[in-house]
Amino acid sequence: MSHHLVEVTELHYTYPDGTSALRGISFLITHGESVAIIGANGAGKSTLLLHLNGCLLPQAGTVRIGGLPLNKKTLPQARRTVGMVFQDPDDQLFMPLVYDDVAFAPLNLGLPLEEVEEVVMGALARVGASHLKDRPPYRLSGGEKRAVAIASVLSMSPSILVMDEPTASLDPKTRRQLIELLKTFNHTLIIATHDLDLVMDLCRRTLVLKDGRLAADGPTLTLMQDEELLASCNLEKPLGMQGCPVCRRA
Amino acid sequence: MGNLESALFNIGYLETLAYQQTPLHRLDPRVKLLTTLVFIVAVVSFGKYEITGLLPFVIYPVVLIAVGNLPPGYLAKKVLLAAPFAFFIGIFNPLLDRAVLVHLGPLAISGGWVSFASIMLRFTLTVSAGFILIAGTGLNAVCLALDRLGAPRSFVLQLLFLYRYIFVLTDEALRLARARALRSFQGRGMGFKVFTYMIGQLLLRTLDRARRIHLAMLSRGFDGEIHLLRPLHLHGRDVVFFLGWSGLFALMRWYNLSDQLGRLVTELFQ
Amino acid sequence: MHMADALISPAVGGTMWAATAGLTVYSAKKLKAEADEHLVPLMGVLGAFVFAAQMLNFTIPATGSSGHLGGGMILAILLGPYAGFLVMASVLTIQALFFADGGLLALGCNIFNLGFFPCFIAYPFIYKKIAGDQPTRGRILLGAMTSAIIGLQLGAFGVVLETLFSGISELPFASFVLLMQPIHLAIGIVEGLITAAVVSFVWKVHPETLTLAKASASAPGHSHKPLLVGLALFALAAGGMLSWFASTHPDGLEWSIKAVSGKEELEASKAGVHGVLASLQEKLSFLPDYDFKKPVGEKEVKADEDKEGKAGEEKSWPEVSAGKSLAGVLGAALTLLLAGAIGFGLRRYYAR
Numbered sequence: 001m002s003h004h005l006v007e008v009t010e011l012h013y014t015y016p017d018g019t020s021a022l023r024g025i026s027f028l029i030t031h032g033e034s035v036a037i038i039g040a041n042g043a044g045k046s047t048l049l050l051h052l053n054g055c056l057l058p059q060a061g062t063v064r065i066g067g068l069p070l071n072k073k074t075l076p077q078a079r080r081t082v083g084m085v086f087q088d089p090d091d092q093l094f095m096p097l098v099y100d101d102v103a104f105a106p107l108n109l110g111l112p113l114e115e116v117e118e119v120v121m122g123a124l125a126r127v128g129a130s131h132l133k134d135r136p137p138y139r140l141s142g143g144e145k146r147a148v149a150i151a152s153v154l155s156m157s158p159s160i161l162v163m164d165e166p167t168a169s170l171d172p173k174t175r176r177q178l179i180e181l182l183k184t185f186n187h188t189l190i191i192a193t194h195d196l197d198l199v200m201d202l203c204r205r206t207l208v209l210k211d212g213r214l215a216a217d218g219p220t221l222t223l224m225q226d227e228e229l230l231a232s233c234n235l236e237k238p239l240g241m242q243g244c245p246v247c248r249r250a
Numbered sequence: 251m252g253n254l255e256s257a258l259f260n261i262g263y264l265e266t267l268a269y270q271q272t273p274l275h276r277l278d279p280r281v282k283l284l285t286t287l288v289f290i291v292a293v294v295s296f297g298k299y300e301i302t303g304l305l306p307f308v309i310y311p312v313v314l315i316a317v318g319n320l321p322p323g324y325l326a327k328k329v330l331l332a333a334p335f336a337f338f339i340g341i342f343n344p345l346l347d348r349a350v351l352v353h354l355g356p357l358a359i360s361g362g363w364v365s366f367a368s369i370m371l372r373f374t375l376t377v378s379a380g381f382i383l384i385a386g387t388g389l390n391a392v393c394l395a396l397d398r399l400g401a402p403r404s405f406v407l408q409l410l411f412l413y414r415y416i417f418v419l420t421d422e423a424l425r426l427a428r429a430r431a432l433r434s435f436q437g438r439g440m441g442f443k444v445f446t447y448m449i450g451q452l453l454l455r456t457l458d459r460a461r462r463i464h465l466a467m468l469s470r471g472f473d474g475e476i477h478l479l480r481p482l483h484l485h486g487r488d489v490v491f492f493l494g495w496s497g498l499f500a501l502m503r504w505y506n507l508s509d510q511l512g513r514l515v516t517e518l519f520q
Numbered sequence: 521m522h523m524a525d526a527l528i529s530p531a532v533g534g535t536m537w538a539a540t541a542g543l544t545v546y547s548a549k550k551l552k553a554e555a556d557e558h559l560v561p562l563m564g565v566l567g568a569f570v571f572a573a574q575m576l577n578f579t580i581p582a583t584g585s586s587g588h589l590g591g592g593m594i595l596a597i598l599l600g601p602y603a604g605f606l607v608m609a610s611v612l613t614i615q616a617l618f619f620a621d622g623g624l625l626a627l628g629c630n631i632f633n634l635g636f637f638p639c640f641i642a643y644p645f646i647y648k649k650i651a652g653d654q655p656t657r658g659r660i661l662l663g664a665m666t667s668a669i670i671g672l673q674l675g676a677f678g679v680v681l682e683t684l685f686s687g688i689s690e691l692p693f694a695s696f697v698l699l700m701q702p703i704h705l706a707i708g709i710v711e712g713l714i715t716a717a718v719v720s721f722v723w724k725v726h727p728e729t730l731t732l733a734k735a736s737a738s739a740p741g742h743s744h745k746p747l748l749v750g751l752a753l754f755a756l757a758a759g760g761m762l763s764w765f766a767s768t769h770p771d772g773l774e775w776s777i778k779a780v781s782g783k784e785e786l787e788a789s790k791a792g793v794h795g796v797l798a799s800l801q802e803k804l805s806f807l808p809d810y811d812f813k814k815p816v817g818e819k820e821v822k823a824d825e826d827k828e829g830k831a832g833e834e835k836s837w838p839e840v841s842a843g844k845s846l847a848g849v850l851g852a853a854l855t856l857l858l859a860g861a862i863g864f865g866l867r868r869y870y871a872r
Binding site for chain 2: 522525534562568620625695851860870
Binding site: 080090095096103105107108138 | 465
């Protein structure tokens with residue numbers, strides 16, 4: 001019996017100003033899967049992501065994380081299980097030094113100081129940022145910030161990593177390094193992104209959102225070849241599948 | 251707009267200076283903060299006509315700049331830039347106080363000029379001490395010092411957050427200002443209406459960002475209390491620094507060393 | 521408007537520091553009790569906002585000069601008095617440390633002048649009374665203008681008093697006031713306009729943010745009593761301290777009296793401060809409802825005659841140790857040379 005880690009059923013959400021962002025989304029994600037969430041801007045990706053760690057609570061429908069239904073009481077556990085990396089690392093790195101940011105979560109969890117040190121150094125080593133531990137965040141490059149942001153989430157040992165546009169504004173090499181890094185992770189990965197080639201490289205399964213609904217849910221390779229589906233959702237094939245730019249043949 | 255860029259540069263540069271590893275930087279920040287305050291109080295406690303008594307105090311900034319490997323030219327420039335307020339209030343002294351106070355050879359100098367000189371001297375001393383504190387310690391360490399010395403935790407956190415986001419926000423303000431400048435052709439400068447729109451925009455973006463930061467904090471288990479690590483340990487050299495300098499300040503406050511020196515030398519020649 | 525260390529005395533600096541520290545601790549406590557420390561990220565970022573916004577200048581038409589935002593009122597409106605005060609204090613601290621915009625000892629004065637008056641006086645007693653729960657455009661404008669103007673007037677007056685009681689600057693009370701208040705009236709008008717415009721803009725686009733202040737600020741009226749009691753006590757303490765200061769260092773008030781009245785000492789009999797104030801009051805007719813007059817007695821009894829206070833440099837008026845002789849000048853030159861030599865020596869040593 002597979003252990004459903006994330007179970008979303010008939011999720012609805014409407015913003016206070018009336019925009020209906022999610023209109024009944026249902027899916028299941030199991031342990032160790034790498035899932036991409038793609039769709040046009042405004043399709044509901046970010047809103048969906050915010051539900052996964054309780055930043056937003058469902059207005060209708062349910063979200064279950066690790067078997068527990070998401071509500072006010074189970075929020076702390078949900079937040080331990082799900083580590084969220086936001087789009088803008090500046091929003092996520094708010095402490096004076098990198099070390100403080102990575103230590104933020106374990107300290108809040110109440111870990112004793114020696115363990116915190118271990119956990120922090122471990123997380124930084126994992127992302128290759130150990131040498132940055134005494135730097136202030138605003139002195140980091142874009143790629144370094146992103147790495148540290150990931151470390152700040154790794155330090156709470158979540159089972160699920162949720163990321164919002166991880167490769168946005170990264171230069172090609174840094175982007176490649178990030179992809180290689182993520183390949184080494186054992187966590188369940190849920191990534192919302194426009195970077196379809198990242199999806200090809202990293203995620204076996206893809207959810208396609210359109211106007212707050214799930215337009216498709218299946219293996220990445222299959223979906224990425226369905227040109228009609230992609231076009232109807234404001235997407236196109238990943239660049240890697242679009243054929244040689246010189247001779248124009250697929 | 252030039253203001254924004256130079257402000258960013260200044261803060262960034264002082265920050266860089268603070269990251270050096272010199273004997274000055276290695277001292278406990280509490281000690282540096284307290285010594286600076288003792289220095290300022292000592293300087294400021296002189297009577298308003300004092301000049302020569304103040305001069306020996308120059309030794310403090312001089313030594314710290316040397317030991318801390320701080321750029322004297324840069325600091326001098328900053329002191330100069332900060333001078334206007336003190337200067338313009340002080341300049342009234344010569345105008346109002348014309349009673350002749352002292353004769354330097356054939357020159358009769360009024361009390362007003364003496365007190366004005368004293369003001370500018372005090373100014374230079376106290377302002378240098380302040381810059382040396384920040385360049386030799388860094389804001390993060392100063393905040394830590396404040397925290398350990400008993401300042402309210404939320405105030406310290408406030409300072410740290412402010413500092414963390416100053417760069418981000420001045421950057422955004424700079425971008426807004428540039429965007430406007432590139433679309434203005436009379437070269438005049440910002441009108442009031444545009445100005446308020448920009449400030450309003452900046453404010454809204456700020457509020458949005460604050461919301462996102464708060465979400466990020468909640469996502470990592472924030473429950474209302476922020477933990478500041480980094481214990482501070484007082485070493486022997488810190489205590490020596492504080493007591494040594496404070497003792498010297500007290501000595502210089504009570505005995506006009508400059509005058510003593512002068513008298514000594516003139517006696518030697520007689 | 522930011523006081524420099526060069527112009528204050530330790531007594532004034534220390535007193536204001538004590539007042540400001542007390543207010544800071546009080547605000548922090550109130551914040552913890554009433555609102556959340558969840559406000560902290562918002563406060564931090566808003567502080568950075570005020571700092572950045574202060575760098576943006578706009579040109580004032582017809583004068584060619586530029587104006588910019590102060591920020592005290594906006595902070596109070598958005599965050600309530602306690603958080604607003606803490607944020608303003610933090611902005612001023614950064615300015616003092618990095619730009620010497622105000623001295624470190626004078627920081628207490630500056631935080632008091634620019635933080636206390638807008639957040640604890642102008643905001644609750646003026647802005648909230650006017651704009652309060654139904655902020656219409658007109659009320660916002662009226663509220664912002666009045667509170668900004670009055671807040672700044674009070675702040676400017678604070679600067680005058682602090683400079684006066686320090687005794688370093690020669691500016692007499694009347695002239696200084698005539699210098700400061702009109703300038704700050706103009707600044708206040710500008711500040712009021714900016715605050716009103718920004719608040720209206722934000723309210724139109726994002727009305728929820730204005731309720732932030734309501735969520736975290738105290739309910740009108742109820743919790744100001746302890747603050748006012750504290751202030752009254754402080755005022756008594758300060759008054760006592762300053763009068764001690766005045767009696768042991770008569771220079772401070774005497775020269776201002778001298779400058780204003782043109783006389784060396786006051787005719788009226790002086791029982792310390794009372795006589796001084798009575799004379800001031802006569803000359804300036806300020807605070808006419810307060811009766812400071814003690815029975816005018818016989819000839820002057822100098823306040824510092826029988827005291828056993830500090831004999832040091834301060835007592836000598838107008839004697840000075842500014843170096844009347846060659847020895848003085850020589851000593852000065854030698855001291856500087858010596859300091860320079862030590863500096864160079866150390867630099868060479870540490871540069872290795």
